[in-house]
Amino acid sequence: MKRGLVLATVVGLGFVIAASVAGKLEAPPPAPLPITAAPTPAAPEESTPYSEAGFHQGEAGLTPSERAGREIWYKATAGNDRFHTYVFQQRIGVLIDWFKVLRTDERDNRFKTWGMINDPSCCQPGSPNCPAKSTEETYGFDWCPGDDKLLKFVGKNGYTDPACDFKDAPADPKDAHASQKQSSCDLAFGTSTGMMGIRKFPNPLFNAEAWKKLNNGKLGTWDGYDRKLSENKTLSDSKVSKLVDGSIQPPFRIGMACGACHIAFNPANPPSDPAHPKWENLRGAIGNQYSHISEIMVSGMPRDSLEWQVFAHARPGTSDTSAVPTDQINNPGTMNTLINILQRPVHAGERVLAWRKASSCAAGSDEKTCWCEPGKPGKCWLRSEKEEAVHHILKGGGDSIGALGAIQRVYFNIGSCSEQCWVNHLTDLRQLDPDTRNFGQTPFNIGQCRRDCPNFRAIEDRLPDILGFLLSKEATATDLSTARENALKQQNPQAKYTHDDLVGDLEREYEKDAVSHGRSVFAANCARCHSSQPGKEDFHALSKETGLRADWLGNDNLTPASEVGTFRCRALHSNHMNGHIWEEFASQTHHALPPDKGIPEMSGDGRGYYRNISLVNLWATAPFMHNNAMGPEVCGWGAGQPYDFYRPSYVDGQTKQLLASDKQPGCVPYDPSVEGRYKLYKESMLQLLYPERRIPKITKLDQDIVLDLGPKVWDGKDEKKLFGFTLRIPAGTNAGLLGNFQHKPFIVDLVQAKTKPQELEARLTKQLGASNGHKVAQEMKTIATAITNDPSQLLATIKAAKERLPLLLEVYSSCTADVENDGHRFGQDLSDKDKKALIAFLATL
Structure with a gap:
């Protein structure tokens, strides 16, 4: 044996990281040296633009609950700073170079490089009105509101997190739990890093003198932290950087909020300069279609490493959400577009085994089925199975125990409660004995996590507020007519551009009556999947109850992947299966779904399906499909820059080998403007409706x-x-x-x-x-x-x-599909006239 x-x-x-490196991950810290703190910038004066005022202006018109949910969505990390600073690097074995991503001297290139959005309230030290005059004061990062306090505690204990001052929404008198919330301190806000949704916390273990020694006497750079462990090329230490050296502590711990993936440029009011947005240019829930989050998560790995080449393959605006709790399935998916959720269909009669609020536990019950929080009378939770009406969330509908449970799981997926609750349930890719723990996944236990992780309870107690924000005006549709009117008003504040003006322009671009004809084509060929109102053809009608467009433009039902025909690997996502890590976040009805017999891989237990998604604001969200592969390839720099992540993926249809460089279609630079989005929409629609024109794509x-x-x-x-x-x-x-x-x-x-x-x-x-x-x-x-x-x-x-x-x-192989822009051939047999009309009509939705 x-x-x-x-x-x-x-x-x-x-899949193994060299043992000689792994041995250094838990190295003890050096003996303490005298701390020489960086100078602390002054608090901003009232006249400076670098304050929280712009953020709080976005609260106008929101209820107290929606306001609270918005602040949590934008700022709360729920304690995942330890995950992104230590656990991911040491337990998962993949390195993040946060300085490479967040260094302030590359602030103007941040969007083009990483596709991430600069925080309008932050500034580059030394710029006009910036409270910090030197990068030595901020350890090479942007200065952001709250840093006048935070920076004083780098290398020290005693920091009080801003979340401790969080203003909760008034308690619901009908909810016995509402007045017994976990301390808001456990929401863990920190301060911004200068990149939306990425937050920083002072590291009390930081040693300034050791840091300066590592970085040639400077506090304002991390360059020495990224040097190789050894210059001796004969040693395996020459292949990895000091990022793995546990004896060196950086000045900050870095955390992530939900907004890191979901905050995006407002399609109706995009910035004139994407590197310098204003708060009014941002929307919090629609999904960042330019984000290179996968490249960020492997930013400390060499580009010739296994981790970089396999992990950093997702297209901009997509993320493999099972990459950490790995199911060994190549399945990147777009950041979910959260628009008009009030109109999103729910599915009644689903069997849901879940924890629900209770005021007490029956005598003799155990903590596996009922638990009351100590010191909080009447705050109990009971686990039982009931029939409920729930949403189908994620690309394959895996999150199906209710919207609140789906929101809670997002925090686990971005690192919250990792050490207390779920790291030990992951597959260890190095463990090859099938009889040993971590050979495969084991299920996350919601009850255990609630008991052991205060960050869990802090989020859970405020889930209704977060959901309220996602149902608020910040997550509603933006029509192309409104976006064009706003663009015209930049030149003439009195300008008007109505829906009728849009229809007129579209009919001049295509042909007379194209929009009305396109509505008929849509009703006859698309509405069976992409409408939430069967039998109705007024797709613009507004709901009397909500004031939103009544039709969500998707039925949210699950369709076998073989019927859709698109790249099926995402549909084979297995983390929600019985016995796997997110088992408890899928309904019993979802687990009972039969396999898709039209695909060669094993499916069933909820796998093998795609949701029929909403087409609301399709004009603003191209390229299409769950992996952003349907349409032109988009890129930041285009080519030739030091952090250009674009890799050509067009292949010969017969050999499936990459086309020669002179045969590769060029990538399209990021353009979040109204007309830039519309142009990309049209080009993507042509590829969708004319499959014969598609050049196959395979990431190599x-x-x-x-x-x-x-x-x-x-x-x-x-x-x-x-x-x-x-x-x-x-x-x-x-x-x-x-x-x-x-x-x-x-x-x-x-x-x-x-x-x-x-x-x-x-x-x-x-x-x-x-x-x-x-x-x-x-x-x-x-x-x-x-x-x-x-x-x-x-x-x-x-x-x-x-x-x-x-x-x-x-x-x-978990999935044998290779061509990433295949499938969804619905509409290919329509006439050219019908296709043009359909493109025109969909642009109005």
């Missing part, structure tokens, strides 16, 4: 990945490899192949092919049938023998085996 474990270890080490590795595999020892002078080999994964390999490869079952079966081949064949026969089971078992024996004889031929052996037996790809 030991030989089998060695084989398993060798094959699986593509753009650099070789070199993995030096095998254990090493350090004798105090030299690093020596005991045994092992170097594995090179060449540029041009499909990124999804690595992301989707189920290395654990593959390794287990390789071991069994050497040790218990008859048992392996019996199991595969049961799974695949007699003929296919025998073929796969024999191929696994061949691979195991070849790798044992020459481990360096691992990749070549597997590749050759897949070419001989394509069935291997199906058995050991």
Whole structure:
């Protein structure tokens, strides 16, 4: 068996970070040195623009509950600063270089680089009216409101978080829980970093003298923190930076609020300069379609690392939300557009097993089914199953125990309560023994997390306020006619541009009566999925109850991925399955969904479906589909810049190899203007309705990945490899192949092919049938023998085996789809006239 474990270890080490590095992650801090604090900037004067005044102007017209929810959405990290500073780096093994992302001297390039939005209340030290005059005062970051207090506590204890002064909405007298809220301090606001939704906290473990020694005597840079651990190229330490060195503490801990992904430029009032927005240019819930959040999360990794090449493949405006609680499925999805939620359909009669508010627990009940918070009379929670009307949230409807539960889960997904509640439920990609914990996921326990994590309770107690904000005016639709009128008013405050003006312009662009004809085409061909009012054709009518457009332009029902035909990997997201980490956030009805028999991969238990999404404001949110692959590729810099993340993905339809550089269509620079959005909408609609015009897209590795595999020892002078080999994964390999490869079952079966081949064949026969089971078992024996004889031929052996037996790809890949802009061919048979009319009509919604 030991030989089998060695084989398993060798094959699986593509996912291992070198042991010599991992040993440094928990290194003890150095002996304390005298602290030389940075000078503290003065508080801003009343005349300065750099204050919270602009943020609070956005509260106008909101109820107290909506106001409270808005502030939480924009600022609350719920304690995830430890996750983004320590846990992600040390437990997950992926490094974030926060200085590279947030350094103030690159503030003007922040949007073009990371697609993230600058905080209008912050400033670059030394700029006019900025309270900080030097980056030495801010440790290289922007100065932001509240920093006059926060910066005094860098390297010290005693900081009082601004959330402690949070003004709660008045308690609901009908809610026994409302007057017994967890302390608002546990919302954990910190202050802005200068990037919307990314917050900072003073690190009391920071040592200024040690920091200056690392950074050539300076406090205002982190450049030394990103130097390699060793300059000796023969050591594995030469491949990683001091970001992994646990003995060096940065000045700030960095946290993330929900707004990091959802705050976006207002389509109706975009900034004239995206690098310098004003508060009126921002909306809090519609989703940032330019964000490079995946690149941010691996910003401390070399571009030729496995983590960068596989993780940083998501298109701008998308994120693989299962990348941390990994399900080994390549499934980036767009930031959810939260618009007109008051009109969003709910689904009645779903069986929901969930915790609900109660005033007491029955005698003899245990904390697994009922729990009362100590010291808070009447604040109890009871777990039971009931039929309810719920939304289907996420691309495949996985969050289905109610809107409040879905909001709560967002905070876990961005790091809240990680150490208390869910890190130990993750898959450890290095754990190759199927009988050991963390070989696979285990379910997150909502009841346990409520008991053990005060940040959980702080958010949970205010979920109705957050939902209230998401139902407020800040999350309502913006029509193209309104956006054009606002743009005209920039030149002439008296300008008018009505819906009729828009229709007139569209009919001049397309043809007479195009909009009315397009409505008929939409009703006949699209409304069965993209309408919430069956049988009605007035898609512009307003609701008497809400004043919003009555039709949500989507029924939110689940459709099999094989019917939609789009890149199906997202539909195979498995984190909500029974036995997996987010099991408790899916309804029993969702778990009971049958498999989609039209796709080759295993599905069922809620997997294999896509929601029929809303088309509200489609004009402002191109490119399309859940992965932003339908339409032109968008980019920040375009090409040639040091932080340009765009990688060409257009391939030859036959060979599926990247087209030559001179054949690659160029990417479209970010343009959040009204007409820039409209132009991108039209180009994306043409690709949607004319599938034959699409050039296939497959994300490829753009650099070789070199993995030096095998254990090493350090004798105090030299690093020596005991045994092992170097594995090179060449540029041009499909990124999804690595992301989707189920290395654990593959390794287990390789071991069994050497040790218990008859048992392996019996199991595969049961799974695949007699003929296919025998073929796969024999191929696994061949691979195991070849790798044992020459481990360096691992990749070549597997590749050759897949070419001989394509069935291997199906058995050991979570998703075999590769073309990312395929599918959704509805409407391809319409006439050219009908297609043009449909484009014109949809622009009015």
